[in-house]
Amino acid sequence: RRIGLPEAVFCAGKTAEQIAxxxxxGRTAHGRCLLTRLDTAMLAALPSGLRTxxxxxxxxxxxxxxxxxxxRDEGSVAVVTGGTADLPVAGEVARTLRFAGCAATVFADVGVAGLWRLLEIQERLAAFPVVILVAGMEGALFTVAGGLLPGLLIAVPTxxxxxxxxxxxxALNAALASCAPGLLVTNIDNGYGAACAALRALALPADAGRESPAPQT
Amino acid sequence: RRIGLPEAVFCAGKTAEQIAxxxxxGRTAHGRCLLTRLDTAMLAALPSGLRTxxxxxxxxxxxxxxxxxxxRDEGSVAVVTGGTADLPVAGEVARTLRFAGCAATVFADVGVAGLWRLLEIQERLAAFPVVILVAGMEGALFTVAGGLLPGLLIAVPTxxxxxxxxxxxxALNAALASCAPGLLVTNIDNGYGAACAALRALALPADAGRESPAPQT
Amino acid sequence: RRIGLPEAVFCAGKTAEQIAxxxxxGRTAHGRCLLTRLDTAMLAALPSGLRTxxxxxxxxxxxxxxxxxxxRDEGSVAVVTGGTADLPVAGEVARTLRFAGCAATVFADVGVAGLWRLLEIQERLAAFPVVILVAGMEGALFTVAGGLLPGLLIAVPTxxxxxxxxxxxxALNAALASCAPGLLVTNIDNGYGAACAALRALALPADAGRESPAPQT
Amino acid sequence: RRIGLPEAVFCAGKTAEQIAxxxxxGRTAHGRCLLTRLDTAMLAALPSGLRTxxxxxxxxxxxxxxxxxxxRDEGSVAVVTGGTADLPVAGEVARTLRFAGCAATVFADVGVAGLWRLLEIQERLAAFPVVILVAGMEGALFTVAGGLLPGLLIAVPTxxxxxxxxxxxxALNAALASCAPGLLVTNIDNGYGAACAALRALALPADAGRESPAPQT
Amino acid sequence: RRIGLPEAVFCAGKTAEQIAxxxxxGRTAHGRCLLTRLDTAMLAALPSGLRTxxxxxxxxxxxxxxxxxxxRDEGSVAVVTGGTADLPVAGEVARTLRFAGCAATVFADVGVAGLWRLLEIQERLAAFPVVILVAGMEGALFTVAGGLLPGLLIAVPTxxxxxxxxxxxxALNAALASCAPGLLVTNIDNGYGAACAALRALALPADAGRESPAPQT
Amino acid sequence: RRIGLPEAVFCAGKTAEQIAxxxxxGRTAHGRCLLTRLDTAMLAALPSGLRTxxxxxxxxxxxxxxxxxxxRDEGSVAVVTGGTADLPVAGEVARTLRFAGCAATVFADVGVAGLWRLLEIQERLAAFPVVILVAGMEGALFTVAGGLLPGLLIAVPTxxxxxxxxxxxxALNAALASCAPGLLVTNIDNGYGAACAALRALALPADAGRESPAPQT
Amino acid sequence: RRIGLPEAVFCAGKTAEQIAxxxxxGRTAHGRCLLTRLDTAMLAALPSGLRTxxxxxxxxxxxxxxxxxxxRDEGSVAVVTGGTADLPVAGEVARTLRFAGCAATVFADVGVAGLWRLLEIQERLAAFPVVILVAGMEGALFTVAGGLLPGLLIAVPTxxxxxxxxxxxxALNAALASCAPGLLVTNIDNGYGAACAALRALALPADAGRESPAPQT
Amino acid sequence: RRIGLPEAVFCAGKTAEQIAxxxxxGRTAHGRCLLTRLDTAMLAALPSGLRTxxxxxxxxxxxxxxxxxxxRDEGSVAVVTGGTADLPVAGEVARTLRFAGCAATVFADVGVAGLWRLLEIQERLAAFPVVILVAGMEGALFTVAGGLLPGLLIAVPTxxxxxxxxxxxxALNAALASCAPGLLVTNIDNGYGAACAALRALALPADAGRESPAPQT
Ligand SMILES: Nc1ncnc2c1ncn2[C@@H]1O[C@H](COP(=O)(O)O)[C@@H](O)[C@H]1O
Ligand SMILES: Nc1ncnc2c1ncn2[C@@H]1O[C@H](COP(=O)(O)O)[C@@H](O)[C@H]1O
Ligand SMILES: Nc1ncnc2c1ncn2[C@@H]1O[C@H](COP(=O)(O)O)[C@@H](O)[C@H]1O
Ligand SMILES: Nc1ncnc2c1ncn2[C@@H]1O[C@H](COP(=O)(O)O)[C@@H](O)[C@H]1O
Ligand SMILES: [Mg+2]
Ligand SMILES: [Mg+2]
Ligand SMILES: [Mg+2]
Ligand SMILES: [Mg+2]
Ligand SMILES: [Mg+2]
Ligand SMILES: [Mg+2]
Ligand SMILES: [Mg+2]
Ligand SMILES: [Mg+2]
Incomplete structure (x- = not known):
C-alpha cells in the first residue's frame, strides 16, 4: 500500500497553521519531514518553535x-541547469534527493547557446545512470543532452x-516534442517530482521505507 | 557519439521514396530497421520488394x-492501457521494446472508472521495475497507478x-499535473519514446549498439 | 419567475459601497443574505455596522x-476534497448549503494518489444521494469516485x-473528459454553484423561497 | 463495486472487430447492449450477423x-435543443435514457435569439425534475433556461x-461561466454522460441493475 | 486625413510625465482632452497643476x-450592463460619449439569469437606434438582447x-459566436471603442471635428 | 417580437432533409428564403425540385x-477585401445585403502590404456610411482603413x-485589438452577420419585415 | 512604391481560375511569375495551356x-534542415531564392539530436552571411546553430x-524563445518569407525590380 | 567558438548577488558589460559599489x-515605435546597439491608425539598411512598413x-502572419535580440569581438 518515496508537505496554498x-x-510518523515551496514570507509566519x-x-x-x-548513494544522479535562474528548481531536486539519502552532483549554467559548456562535461555526464536536466526559455538543452547521453534523462522545464x-x-512543450529518443518530462518547476522519479529508477526509497505511510500528507 | 537506442524511421510526413x-x-548499417507510423496506405505505396x-x-x-x-530481457517492463482504443500506442511501445530484445507484458483495458480491474493486477504490476501507462481521455489511470506502484512509471497520454x-x-496535462510523486511523461502517442526511455532505465541498448548511426532518420 | 435558490452577493469586483x-x-427582501468571495481585506473596508x-x-x-x-436536511450531501488546499472551496459549498438549511458532511484530504483514503470511506459515501467532489491538480479523484459511487456526482475543479x-x-478538463459515466461539472472554484445544483436535485429551496428576487445581486 | 448505469460500447476509435x-x-452479460458513436460507415463494416x-x-x-x-419512467426528463444541428446529441441523450427505461420528452429548436420559443414552453419545462439543455454556438440557452427553471439542469454543449x-x-465555456445558479455541465457532445447523470439523479438504474458488471467495456 | 473622433490619451503603460x-x-490642439485608464494611483502621481x-x-x-x-444628442444611445461589476466599463462608454456631446442612458444590472429585468425595459430599449451591451461572465445578455432589439447592437465583453x-x-467569444443576427463586438473592456463606434454610426463627430488632428496622441 | 432581418437557413451541420x-x-412565411453555407456537395444532395x-x-x-x-438602397455599403481568397466571405456579405434590397459595392484585393491600392480608393470609400472590411492573415487592413475612413466600420476576419x-x-484578434478607434468586429467568416449589422445601422429591414419569424432557422 | 521582391502567387485558397x-x-508585368503552395491536385485543375x-x-x-x-549570387545563403520532412519548406526557400537569381546551398537532415551532423559542417556554415534554419518538432536546431554561427540567422519553424x-x-515558440542572441523568425512553413528576408539583407532585388507591382497577388 | 555579440546579463529572475x-x-573578460531588465527596485538592491x-x-x-x-556606425539602423508605451523596448534596442558601437535613430509614435505619420518619414526610413519596428496592440505597423520599405525589417512585438x-x-501573431514579404520577428519585448540581429546583418560585432567569451553569462 505504501511506495516509500520521501514525505513532503507542499506549502503553497496552505495556511501557516495547516503547514505546521x-x-x-510527518515528523511523528517518519522521524523527519521535507517541506517544499516554503518561501521566506511563509517561513516567517510559522510558529516560532517550528521555524527555528x-x-x-x-x-x-x-x-x-x-x-x-x-x-547512501553518490554518483548516480547529475543535475544540469541551463542558466542561473534555473538554480531554485535544481535546488529542489538536489535537496529532495539528499533528503532520501542520495547526494547528487549539480552542473550549473550549461545552456546550449554556448555549446562548449556542455561538450566540456559530456564525458563526466555520460557516467551518470540518471541525468536531470533543468532548463527554461526554449529548452534546447533537453534535446542536445538527449542525443549525447546514454542514461535515463529527466527533463524539468522551468x-x-x-x-x-x-x-x-x-520549455515544457520542447521537452515533450524533443526528437531525442527516450527523454522523459515532468511538470514545469517540478523538482520534487524529478527527484522522486530518480529514486524510483534507482530503487532507493527513503529510509522511512516501504512500510511508511503514504507520501501525501 | 552514439547512445545505442533502437534505429527507427518515423514514416509520417515522408514520401514512399524517402522511407525506402x-x-x-538502416538495415545496411545495423542489420535491421524499425519503421514507425507506417499506415496501410503508405505500406501499399512502398516499392514491392521492400513491402514484402x-x-x-x-x-x-x-x-x-x-x-x-x-x-534478452523478460519481466522488466509492463505496459498497461486504459481502454481498447489505446492499443495502437501500446503496440508501438511493445514492438519497439521487442525490436531491442525486450519482451514486455501488456495489460489491456484497465481504466480506473472500473477500479477493481487495476486492483486485481496490482500485485503483479508491483513486481515490474518499469511500468508504462498508456491512457487517453482524462488520464486518471496515471495517478492511481502512481500511488500504488513502486517502480519507474512512464505515462504515455493518447x-x-x-x-x-x-x-x-x-490526458497529457493530467499526467504532468499528477499528484502521484515521480511520474514521468512523454509526448502524446509517443510509444516509441516511452520504449526508449525504458531501455535507458534498463541499460538495455539495442544490439546495433553504441557504434550505430543516430536513432531517428 | 423566481426559482428559490439562496440569495447571494458575489463580492469580487464590487466596491465596499456596492456590497453594502x-x-x-438582500436582507430586507429575504430576512437574510449570503455573501461569497468576501476576503478579509474587503471585510475590513465595509461600513462597521455591516461588518460587525x-x-x-x-x-x-x-x-x-x-x-x-x-x-432541514442532514445526510443528503457529502463534500469530498482531494487536498488541504481545496478546503476554501469546500467551505463555500458547505456554508452555502447550510445557509439553505442543508447540513453537509465534509470528508477532507481524500486524494487518490493515496487510494486507501477513498476506499476506507467508500461505503459511507455510497449512502449519500449527492456527492460533491472538490479537487485541483489533475483531478483524478473525480473519475475514481465516479466509478465507485452511485449517487449524483458534482465535480468542482479548484x-x-x-x-x-x-x-x-x-482539473476542469479532466472532470469534463472523465470516463466515469454521468459526472457533472461546475466552473473552477464554483462552490456556490455546486451547492445550488445539489439543492436543485434535492428540491430544497431556501426558505426565502420562490417569491424571492433573483439569486445573485 | 457496480453502480448500475447503462452498458455502452463507445465505438469511435475502435476497429469493427473490437466493436463486435x-x-x-455486453449482451451476454446483461441481455442487451447500447452502442454509441456508431456511424453508418462503421455500421457497414460490422459482421453482417451483428449489423442486422x-x-x-x-x-x-x-x-x-x-x-x-x-x-419505467415518463415525465421526469426533458431534453431541449437550441437548434436543428443539435439534434444528433439530443438523440444520444434520449436513446440512452430510453435504453435505461426512461422516456424523455424532446423540445427542439428553442434557441434564445428567438426568446418567445422558450417562453412559450417555460411552464411545461418547469414541471420536469430534470432538464437537459443541448446547445452549441454561444450557448446562451443555458443561462436563460437556468434563470427560469427550478429543476436539475444539465448543460450539454455541442x-x-x-x-x-x-x-x-x-458553448462549453459559456455553460461553465453561466451566472444562472446551479447549472451543471458535461463534456462537449456528451449526450451519453448527460443521460447517465439524469439516471443518477432519478436513481433509476438500468435493469441490469446494481449487480451488473462495470459500465465500461 | 482626420476622421473626427474624440481625442483621448490612453494612460495605462505611460509614465506620469508622458501623460502630462x-x-x-491634446488640450492645446482641441481645447479639451479625454484621459482613459487613469487610476487613482496614477492620478496622484501627476503634476499637481494638471491633477487639479x-x-x-x-x-x-x-x-x-x-x-x-x-x-448635442440625447436619446440615441442606451448602455446596458449585466451586473454591478460592469459599471466601470459602462462608465467609460458614457463618459466618452458625453465628451463628444452625446448623453447616453445607462440601464444597470440587467443580467439575463433574471430575465424579467430585461423584459421590463425591452420597449424602452427598442426605441434607441444604438444599444451598447456591457457584460462579463458568459455574456448571455448579448444574445437575448440581440434577438429582442432592432437597433445597432454593440457588445462590450468585460x-x-x-x-x-x-x-x-x-464573454468575448460568446459575443462573437452569438446566434443573434448582426451583433457587433469590441475588445474586452473597450468602452472607449464602443463609444467611438456609436459616434461613427450617428455621424456625431466631436466638436474638434473633421479638421482636427488625428485621434491618437 | 420580430426584428425584421433577412430570413436565412444556415446549412452547415444540417441534413439535406432538414435544409429542405x-x-x-421560410419561403412559405416570407415569400423568399436565403440559404448560407450551402456548398456544391450539399446542393447536389437536395431534392431536385428544391435544387433547381x-x-x-x-x-x-x-x-x-x-x-x-x-x-431599395444603393451607395450606403462598401465591402473591401484584403485578398482574392477573401472573396467567398465578401460574397456572403453582398448577397445577404442584396437579399434585403441593399446593393453594396465590392472593392477586391486591397491589401495594405500594397498600400497604394487602399489610398487610391480612399476618397470613394470615405463617402460610404458603412464600410465592411473583409480580411484574413494579420488583418492590418482593419487598422489602416480605420484610421482613414469616417463611416461605421465592420471588420470581418476570415x-x-x-x-x-x-x-x-x-485576423480576429488584430481586429479586436486595433488601435483604430471605433472598429467593430464579427466572428470569423461571418459575412451574414456583418450584412445584418449594416442593415441594423441603416434601418433597412428585409421586406419580410417586422412580423417575420425568427431570422435563423 | 514598389520594393522589388519576387512576384509570387500564393495558390492555397484560390480557385483554378483565380490562379490562372x-x-x-504576373508574367505579363514582369516576364515571369512564381507560384507557391501549388499542389499536384490543383496543378491538374489548371487550364492545360498554363499547366504545361x-x-x-x-x-x-x-x-x-x-x-x-x-x-547573380552564389555562396551567400545556406539552408539547413533538421529532418527529411522539412525538405518541402526548404525547397520553397531555395526555389524562391533561385527565382530571384540567388543560388542557395541546402544542407539536409542536420538535426541536433545527432549533434555531430551539425558540428561536421559548422565551419562551412560559418562562412555564409545568411543561414536559414528549417526545423519542426522542438526546434532545438535553432538555438544550437544560433550559438555557433556569426551570420544573419532566420528560423523557419515547420x-x-x-x-x-x-x-x-x-518549433515556432522555441525559435522565438531561443536564448541564442539575434535569431529571427518567420511564420510556420513560411519558406517564401524567409527567402524574401534573405534578399532584403543581401539587397538583391528580383530583376523585375523596383518598378514591379506588389509582390503577393 | 565565439560569435562576437554584445555581452549582456539578463537580470530578471536573478538575485542581486548573482547579478553582481x-x-x-563580464567586465573582467571584456572591459565592459551590459545589463538588461534591471528595474529600479533591483538596482537599489545591488551592492553600492556596483550600483554607483x-x-x-x-x-x-x-x-x-x-x-x-x-x-563605429551611424545611419544603418532605424528604430520605429507605434506608440509612447513602446519606448522602453525601443530603448533596449537602441542602448544595446549603442553598446556595440552602433548609433541608431529612433522615430517614436508612428502608429498606422494615423497613417500620415508613417508616410511623412517613409523616404527617410527607406534609406536605412535595417529598420526595427516596435509595436504592440494589433501590430498593423509591421505590415504597412513592410510594404513600403526595402531594407531588412525586424518586428519586435511589445x-x-x-x-x-x-x-x-x-502583436506577435500579426507580425508572424503579416502579408508583407520578408518581415522577420523576435519574441515579445525582445529589444536585445533585435539589436543583436541587426548587428549580425551589419557584421558589426562588439569590440570585445570574435575572441570574446560566449555572449551568455
Ligand atoms: N514541490 C512539489 N512539487 C510537486 N509535488 C510536490 C512537491 N512537494 C510535495 N509534493 C507532493 O505533494 C504531496 C503533499 O501534498 P499536500 O498533501 O498538499 O502537502 C507530497 O507527498 C508530494 O507527493
Ligand atoms: N457517447 C459516449 N460519450 C461518452 N462516454 C461514452 C459514450 N458511450 C459510451 N461511453 C462510456 O464509455 C464506456 C465504454 O468505453 P469503451 O470501453 O472504450 O467501449 C461506457 O461504458 C461508457 O461509460
Ligand atoms: N480606453 C481605451 N481603450 C482603447 N483605446 C483607447 C482607450 N483610450 C484611448 N484609446 C485610443 O488610444 C489613443 C491614444 O493612444 P496613445 O497615443 O497611446 O495615448 C486614442 O486616441 C484612442 O484611439
Ligand atoms: N533583454 C534580453 N532579452 C533576451 N535575451 C537577453 C536579454 N538580455 C540578455 N539576453 C541574453 O541572455 C544572455 C545572458 O543570460 P544569463 O546568462 O541568464 O544572464 C545574454 O548573453 C543574451 O544572450
Ligand atoms: Mg494532502
Ligand atoms: Mg532525420
Ligand atoms: Mg447583479
Ligand atoms: Mg473499456
Ligand atoms: Mg500614440
Ligand atoms: Mg434554429
Ligand atoms: Mg492579393
Ligand atoms: Mg547564463
Missing part, C-alpha cells in the same frame, strides 16, 4: 524538519523566460 | 525490416477522446 | 447577514496547482 | 443490440458553430 | 481636461468573472 | 429560394492564412 | 511561369511533428 | 558597467495592450 500540523505529523527547528534554504524554498539521513516563454510552457 | 531509402540505409520484406503490424503501424533479435479531450491534451 | 447596498437589499453584523469565515471567504435558518495546473484548467 | 467483441460481451441484429439510428449514431426494456465557436469550446 | 505631455498637447485641472471619475478611471462640450471566465475571454 | 424543410418553411428552384452561387455558398426583392494564422484567429 | 488569371498577370507552361516541383509545391533568371508539436507551434 | 557576480565577470558604477536608464531598464565604446492584446500575443 502537516509537518509535525527547520533547516530552510531560501533559494530552493525547501526545509527539513528533523535530521538529514546519512548519504518557468524562466518572458513573452512567449512566460510560465515555462515553451 | 532510409529503411535500406517488412513484418508489418497494422494496429500499431510498425514494421521491421530484417530479423527480430533474440529476447489522442483518445472527444470534445475537451480531443488530441490528447487533457 | 446589495447585502442590505456579519458571520464571516475567512477560509471560505463567506459571510452571512441575518440569522442562519434551521437545519485552482490548486502550478505549472500546467495553474488556474485549475487541468 | 465488446457488443457481444442492431437497431441503429443514423442521426444519433446509436444502436441497440437485444430488446429495449419496458418504460460542437455546432464555426470560427470562434469551432469544436464547441465557446 | 500628451494631455496638454482634471475632472476625474474613479469608477470609470476617466478624466477630462478642459470644459465639457454642450450636449473582464468580469473567474475560473474559465477570467480575463473576459468567455 | 427549413427552406420551404435555387439561385445558387458556388463561391459564396449562398442560394436564394424565391424572387430577389427590388433594390479563415485565410496558414501557420499562426490558421483558422482566422490572428 | 493572377499568374498570367509551368516548371512545377511537387515536393516544394512551387512552380515558375516563364524563364528562370541567371544566377509543421512537422505530432501531439504537442502538431501544427508547428512548439 | 555576472556583471563583474552603473550607467542606468530607468525607462529601458538597461545599465552599462564600464565605458561606452566609440560609435506587451502593450489589454483584453485580447494582453501580453503581446496579438
Amino acid at each position: 500540523i502537516a509537518a509535525e505529523a 527547528a527547520l533547516d530552510h534554504d531560501p533559494l530552493s524554498r525547501t526545509a527539513v524538519l528533523g535530521d538529514w539521513p546519512a548519504v 518557468a524562466v523566460g518572458y513573452g512567449i516563454a512566460t510560465g515555462g510552457h515553451t | 531509402i532510409a529503411a535500406e540505409a 520484406a517488412l513484418d508489418h503490424d497494422p494496429l500499431s503501424r510498425t514494421a521491421v525490416l530484417g530479423d527480430w533479435p533474440a529476447v 489522442a483518445v477522446g472527444y470534445g475537451i479531450a480531443t488530441g490528447g491534451h487533457t | 447596498i446589495a447585502a442590505e437589499a 453584523a456579519l458571520d464571516h469565515d475567512p477560509l471560505s471567504r463567506t459571510a452571512v447577514l441575518g440569522d442562519w435558518p434551521a437545519v 485552482a490548486v496547482g502550478y505549472g500546467i495546473a495553474t488556474g485549475g484548467h487541468t | 467483441i465488446a457488443a457481444e460481451a 441484429a442492431l437497431d441503429h439510428d443514423p442521426l444519433s449514431r446509436t444502436a441497440v443490440l437485444g430488446d429495449w426494456p419496458a418504460v 460542437a455546432v458553430g464555426y470560427g470562434i465557436a469551432t469544436g464547441g469550446h465557446t | 505631455i500628451a494631455a496638454e498637447a 485641472a482634471l475632472d476625474h471619475d474613479p469608477l470609470s478611471r476617466t478624466a477630462v481636461l478642459g470644459d465639457w462640450p454642450a450636449v 473582464a468580469v468573472g473567474y475560473g474559465i471566465a477570467t480575463g473576459g475571454h468567455t | 424543410i427549413a427552406a420551404e418553411a 428552384a435555387l439561385d445558387h452561387d458556388p463561391l459564396s455558398r449562398t442560394a436564394v429560394l424565391g424572387d430577389w426583392p427590388a433594390v 479563415a485565410v492564412g496558414y501557420g499562426i494564422a490558421t483558422g482566422g484567429h490572428t | 488569371i493572377a499568374a498570367e498577370a 507552361a509551368l516548371d512545377h516541383d511537387p515536393l516544394s509545391r512551387t512552380a515558375v511561369l516563364g524563364d528562370w533568371p541567371a544566377v 509543421a512537422v511533428g505530432y501531439g504537442i508539436a502538431t501544427g508547428g507551434h512548439t | 557576480i555576472a556583471a563583474e565577470a 558604477a552603473l550607467d542606468h536608464d530607468p525607462l529601458s531598464r538597461t545599465a552599462v558597467l564600464g565605458d561606452w565604446p566609440a560609435v 506587451a502593450v495592450g489589454y483584453g485580447i492584446a494582453t501580453g503581446g500575443h496579438t
